[in-house]
Amino acid sequence: MTKPVIDPPSKSRSYNMSQIRGKDTKPEEIVRKFLFSKGFRYRKNVAALPGKPDIVLSKYHTVIFVNGCFWHRHEGCKYFVWPKHNQEFWKEKIESNVTRDHRNHDALHQAGWNVIDIWECELKTNNRKETLEALMVELREDAEYDKASG
Numbered sequence: 001m002t003k004p005v006i007d008p009p010s011k012s013r014s015y016n017m018s019q020i021r022g023k024d025t026k027p028e029e030i031v032r033k034f035l036f037s038k039g040f041r042y043r044k045n046v047a048a049l050p051g052k053p054d055i056v057l058s059k060y061h062t063v064i065f066v067n068g069c070f071w072h073r074h075e076g077c078k079y080f081v082w083p084k085h086n087q088e089f090w091k092e093k094i095e096s097n098v099t100r101d102h103r104n105h106d107a108l109h110q111a112g113w114n115v116i117d118i119w120e121c122e123l124k125t126n127n128r129k130e131t132l133e134a135l136m137v138e139l140r141e142d143a144e145y146d147k148a149s150g
Protein backbone atom coordinates (compact mmCIF):
# COMPACT_ATOMS: atom_id res chain seq x y z
CA MET A 1 0.00 0.00 0.00
CA THR A 2 1.37 3.35 -0.97
CA LYS A 3 0.21 6.47 0.72
CA PRO A 4 -1.24 9.15 -1.52
CA VAL A 5 1.30 11.82 -2.23
CA ILE A 6 0.19 15.26 -1.19
CA ASP A 7 2.52 17.99 -2.26
CA PRO A 8 2.70 21.15 -0.20
CA PRO A 9 0.88 24.03 -1.92
CA SER A 10 4.04 25.68 -3.21
CA LYS A 11 4.92 22.59 -5.23
CA SER A 12 1.51 21.76 -6.57
CA ARG A 13 1.11 24.77 -8.82
CA SER A 14 -0.23 23.79 -12.16
CA TYR A 15 1.97 22.69 -14.98
CA ASN A 16 2.30 25.54 -17.40
CA MET A 17 4.15 26.60 -20.51
CA SER A 18 6.70 28.67 -18.63
CA GLN A 19 8.06 25.49 -17.07
CA ILE A 20 8.62 23.62 -20.29
CA ARG A 21 10.30 25.94 -22.70
CA GLY A 22 13.74 27.31 -23.35
CA LYS A 23 17.12 26.38 -22.08
CA ASP A 24 18.35 26.46 -18.51
CA THR A 25 14.92 25.46 -17.34
CA LYS A 26 14.68 23.99 -13.91
CA PRO A 27 14.78 20.26 -14.74
CA GLU A 28 18.21 20.56 -16.35
CA GLU A 29 19.49 22.50 -13.40
CA ILE A 30 18.28 19.77 -11.05
CA VAL A 31 20.37 17.20 -12.89
CA ARG A 32 23.40 19.48 -13.17
CA LYS A 33 23.38 20.39 -9.50
CA PHE A 34 23.07 16.76 -8.52
CA LEU A 35 25.95 15.66 -10.74
CA PHE A 36 28.13 18.52 -9.55
CA SER A 37 27.44 17.65 -5.90
CA LYS A 38 28.54 14.08 -6.61
CA GLY A 39 31.81 15.22 -8.10
CA PHE A 40 30.93 14.80 -11.77
CA ARG A 41 32.20 17.53 -14.03
CA TYR A 42 30.43 18.40 -17.24
CA ARG A 43 29.97 20.92 -19.98
CA LYS A 44 26.53 22.23 -20.81
CA ASN A 45 24.64 23.03 -24.01
CA VAL A 46 27.50 21.84 -26.16
CA ALA A 47 26.74 23.22 -29.59
CA ALA A 48 29.49 21.21 -31.29
CA LEU A 49 27.56 17.97 -30.71
CA PRO A 50 24.34 16.87 -32.47
CA GLY A 51 21.28 18.17 -30.68
CA LYS A 52 23.35 20.43 -28.41
CA PRO A 53 23.17 18.10 -25.41
CA ASP A 54 22.16 19.68 -22.11
CA ILE A 55 24.97 17.92 -20.24
CA VAL A 56 28.16 16.42 -21.64
CA LEU A 57 30.37 14.20 -19.49
CA SER A 58 33.38 13.73 -21.74
CA LYS A 59 35.20 11.53 -19.25
CA TYR A 60 32.27 9.12 -19.31
CA HIS A 61 31.64 9.37 -23.05
CA THR A 62 28.11 10.28 -22.08
CA VAL A 63 25.69 12.99 -23.05
CA ILE A 64 22.43 13.69 -21.26
CA PHE A 65 19.31 15.25 -22.67
CA VAL A 66 16.72 16.52 -20.25
CA ASN A 67 13.52 16.46 -22.27
CA GLY A 68 10.29 18.31 -21.71
CA CYS A 69 7.50 15.75 -21.95
CA PHE A 70 5.37 17.98 -24.14
CA TRP A 71 7.94 19.25 -26.63
CA HIS A 72 9.55 15.87 -27.11
CA ARG A 73 6.35 13.79 -27.01
CA HIS A 74 6.93 11.51 -24.08
CA GLU A 75 4.87 8.47 -25.10
CA GLY A 76 2.34 7.35 -22.52
CA CYS A 77 3.17 10.21 -20.19
CA LYS A 78 0.39 12.15 -18.52
CA TYR A 79 2.19 15.40 -19.30
CA PHE A 80 1.97 14.78 -22.99
CA VAL A 81 -1.46 15.72 -24.30
CA TRP A 82 -2.14 17.05 -27.77
CA PRO A 83 -3.41 20.62 -27.53
CA LYS A 84 -7.06 21.07 -28.46
CA HIS A 85 -6.46 24.06 -30.70
CA ASN A 86 -4.23 24.51 -33.73
CA GLN A 87 -3.72 20.78 -33.92
CA GLU A 88 -2.07 20.85 -37.33
CA PHE A 89 0.48 23.35 -36.12
CA TRP A 90 1.34 21.38 -33.00
CA LYS A 91 1.48 18.09 -34.79
CA GLU A 92 3.98 19.38 -37.30
CA LYS A 93 6.03 21.11 -34.64
CA ILE A 94 6.20 18.19 -32.21
CA GLU A 95 6.73 15.54 -34.89
CA SER A 96 9.63 17.49 -36.27
CA ASN A 97 11.16 17.71 -32.77
CA VAL A 98 10.84 13.96 -32.35
CA THR A 99 12.36 13.23 -35.77
CA ARG A 100 15.25 15.53 -34.98
CA ASP A 101 15.77 13.86 -31.59
CA HIS A 102 16.06 10.46 -33.26
CA ARG A 103 18.50 11.77 -35.82
CA ASN A 104 20.67 13.36 -33.14
CA HIS A 105 20.67 10.22 -31.02
CA ASP A 106 21.78 8.13 -33.98
CA ALA A 107 24.56 10.54 -34.85
CA LEU A 108 25.80 10.59 -31.25
CA HIS A 109 25.75 6.80 -30.99
CA GLN A 110 27.69 6.53 -34.20
CA ALA A 111 30.28 8.93 -32.81
CA GLY A 112 30.70 6.67 -29.78
CA TRP A 113 28.65 8.57 -27.22
CA ASN A 114 26.43 6.94 -24.67
CA VAL A 115 23.14 8.86 -24.73
CA ILE A 116 20.92 9.18 -21.68
CA ASP A 117 17.47 10.72 -21.86
CA ILE A 118 15.89 12.06 -18.73
CA TRP A 119 12.28 13.15 -18.94
CA GLU A 120 10.97 16.11 -17.05
CA CYS A 121 8.34 13.93 -15.35
CA GLU A 122 11.13 11.76 -13.94
CA LEU A 123 12.37 14.77 -12.01
CA LYS A 124 9.15 15.52 -10.17
CA THR A 125 9.58 15.59 -6.41
CA ASN A 126 8.08 12.12 -5.92
CA ASN A 127 10.50 10.28 -8.21
CA ARG A 128 13.47 12.60 -8.56
CA LYS A 129 15.63 10.74 -6.06
CA GLU A 130 15.26 7.38 -7.85
CA THR A 131 15.94 8.97 -11.23
CA LEU A 132 19.12 10.69 -10.08
CA GLU A 133 20.41 7.67 -8.23
CA ALA A 134 19.83 5.47 -11.27
CA LEU A 135 21.70 8.01 -13.36
CA MET A 136 24.67 7.95 -11.02
CA VAL A 137 24.76 4.14 -11.03
CA GLU A 138 24.69 4.12 -14.82
CA LEU A 139 27.56 6.62 -15.05
CA ARG A 140 29.67 4.69 -12.54
CA GLU A 141 29.04 1.42 -14.37
CA ASP A 142 30.18 2.97 -17.62
CA ALA A 143 33.31 4.23 -15.89
CA GLU A 144 34.05 0.77 -14.45
CA TYR A 145 33.59 -0.77 -17.86
CA ASP A 146 36.01 1.70 -19.42
CA LYS A 147 38.57 0.99 -16.72
CA ALA A 148 38.23 -2.77 -17.16
CA SER A 149 38.54 -2.59 -20.92
CA GLY A 150 41.54 -0.31 -20.70
Ligand code: ZN
Binds near residue numbers: 069077078121122
Ligand atom coordinates in the same frame (compact mmCIF):
# COMPACT_ATOMS: atom_id res chain seq x y z
ZN1 ZN B 1 6.92 12.42 -19.15
